[in-house]
Amino acid sequence: MKHTFLGTTGLRMGTLGLGTLTWGRDTEASDAQAMVSSLLDHGGTTIDISPVYGDGLAIDVLGSVFDGGVDRTEVFVVAHAGEFYHDDDAVRFNGGRSALIDSLHSTLAKLGTTYVDVLMVGAPDPRVPLEQQMNTLVQAVQSGATRYIGLANHPAWRVARAAQYLTDIHSETLGAIGAEYSVLQRQPAGELTAVAREFGIGMIAQAPLAGGVLTGKYRHTIPATSRAATDHLSATVQPYLTDKPRRIVEAVAKAADGLARTPVDVSLAWLLAQPQVSCALIGARTHAQFEQILSLDIAELPEPVSQVITEIA
Numbered sequence: 423m424k425h426t427f428l429g430t431t432g433l434r435m436g437t438l439g440l441g442t443l444t445w446g447r448d449t450e451a452s453d454a455q456a457m458v459s460s461l462l463d464h465g466g467t468t469i470d471i472s473p474v475y476g477d478g479l480a481i482d483v484l485g486s487v488f489d490g491g492v493d494r495t496e497v498f499v500v501a502h503a504g505e506f507y508h509d510d511d512a513v514r515f516n517g518g519r520s521a522l523i524d525s526l527h528s529t530l531a532k533l534g535t536t537y538v539d540v541l542m543v544g545a546p547d548p549r550v551p552l553e554q555q556m557n558t559l560v561q562a563v564q565s566g567a568t569r570y571i572g573l574a575n576h577p578a579w580r581v582a583r584a585a586q587y588l589t590d591i592h593s594e595t596l597g598a599i600g601a602e603y604s605v606l607q608r609q610p611a612g613e614l615t616a617v618a619r620e621f622g623i624g625m626i627a628q629a630p631l632a633g634g635v636l637t638g639k640y641r642h643t644i645p646a647t648s649r650a651a652t653d654h655l656s657a658t659v660q661p662y663l664t665d666k667p668r669r670i671v672e673a674v675a676k677a678a679d680g681l682a683r684t685p686v687d688v689s690l691a692w693l694l695a696q697p698q699v700s701c702a703l704i705g706a707r708t709h710a711q712f713e714q715i716l717s718l719d720i721a722e723l724p725e726p727v728s729q730v731i732t733e734i735a
Contacts, residue, residue, distance in 0.1 A: 423465040423716070428700045429624030431570055431597045433539070435498055436461075437694050438716065439468030439626070441705030446479025448707050454483050455490055456709035462496055464716045470600075470626070470703050471533075472502035472544060473525060474513050485532045494535050500598070500626060501529045502544040502574060517547030519558045526567055540598050541568035545575045553591075556584055560592045574600030574628070578613035585621040596623050603627040603699065605636060605674060605689050605735050606667050615697050624700035627693055631704070633659040635667065636689040638675050673734045677727050687718045692731050695722060 423436045440461050445454050458469065471484050488494055503525040504517050526541060541562055543555060559571045571588070573581055573596065585596040599618055601610045603625065610625065618625050631637055640663060661667075671685070678688045693702055706712035723731075 424694075424720070425465065426700050427624070428540075428570070428598055428626075429595075429618070429698070430622030431595060431624065433498070433570070433597070435468050435701055436464075436466035437701055437720075438464075438466055438690075439470060439498075439500075439701045439703045440466070440712070441470050441628070441703040442472075442480040442484060443475050443705045444480075444707050445483045446476030449476070449483075451483050451486060453707075453709045455487050457706070457712045458487050458492055458497070460709065460713050460716055462492070466716070467496070467498040468500060468626070468701050468703070469497055470500045470502075470628075471529070472505050473529065474502075474505045474507060478507060481529060481532045485534055488534055498540075499533070499535070499538045500540040500542055500572065500600070501526070501533075501538040501568075502542045502600075503529070504547070505544040515545045515547055517543060517545070517550045517555055519550075519554055522555070522558050523562075526562060530567065537566055538568050540570045540572045542572035542574045542598065542600055543576070546577070546580055552580065552583055553587060556587050556592070560588070560594055563594065570595070570597030572596070572598035572600060572626070574626075575602075578617045581614065581623070582617045582621070585617070585623065589621070596621060598624050598626055598700075600626045600628055602629045603693065603696070604630050604632045605692055605731060606632040606662050606670055608735055611696065618698040623698065625698045627699055627702040629705070630693050630702035631686060631689060632662045632667070635659060635662040635671060636674060636685055638671060638685040640671075670735050674731060677731060681724075681727065684718070686715060687720055688723065688727075688731070690715075690718070691720050691723045692728055694720065695728060 503522045504515050562568045588594040588596050603610045675685045678685045704715050
């Protein structure tokens with residue numbers, strides 16, 4: 423696996439990471455254990471976790487993986503904070519000081535560790551002053567509970583404000599941005615990338631294969647065992663099954679055929695070549711799927727091919 427740095431943090435990380443959205447619900451603990459082993463065997467480092475992944479079970483599964491003998495120091499944990507399940511079973515977010523601290527302490531306890539590598543605020547909370555959030559995160563860094571600060575699913579203007587505040591008030595760096603980014607989701611390629619470049623922030627790409635659509639599995643049908651066929655995950659796929667995304671997928675597949683590569687290979691190669699992208703999180707459901715992706719070479723695309731994909735997308 424190729425390696426790069428997370429923005430200007432100096433933290434060296436594998437360009438492919440492990441997403442855990444399905445752990446505990448759709449992914450068995452044995453598969454999760456095997457995925458982490460494969461990640462480390464291939465030179466990867468990054469695991470993304472949230473209190474709400476897998477109906478709240480994913481974090482317990484990762485804790486059991488660490489208990490099973492994985493060396494914590496070899497793993498780069500990106501932990502979302504402030505996300506929780508409401509009484510109606512809907513995911514809610516609270517970005518206040520108490521909620522962030524409680525979320526962090528709960529994550530540390532369930533993982534059996536004293537720190538996470540990035541504490542990622544999972545969503546903006548307009549009720550809470552940004553300064554309060556940033557002060558809370560800086561305190562977490564100073565206490566040693568996290569090494570770096572990150573923001574996920576935040577608009578570019580809020581990222582810029584946070585980064586400027588951290589620099590001016592605390593001489594601290596905003597280390598990471600988490601955002602859904604793929605050939606089919608180009609929104610981060612505008613203002614968010616510009617902000618990341620300006621402040622030296624590394625981007626961690628979520629859903630780099632658009633819920634599996636960029637594998638090509640949905641070109642002709644909806645497989646019975648796929649995300650689109652499940653009630654709880656279909657929403658992550660449906661936006662990419664309309665006419666325009668289908669045309670883009672066909673173009674990617676055509677490019678892959680011409681290069682004797684796969685659509686997954688081409689899609690990831692395109693994404694990892696985008697400015698500021700440090701890591702793409704692979705949320706495979708099974709170990710076999712994850713191992714297949716880790717085994718790809720993901721060589722740089724010829725410039726004409728990359729340009730055509732960019733224009734079509």
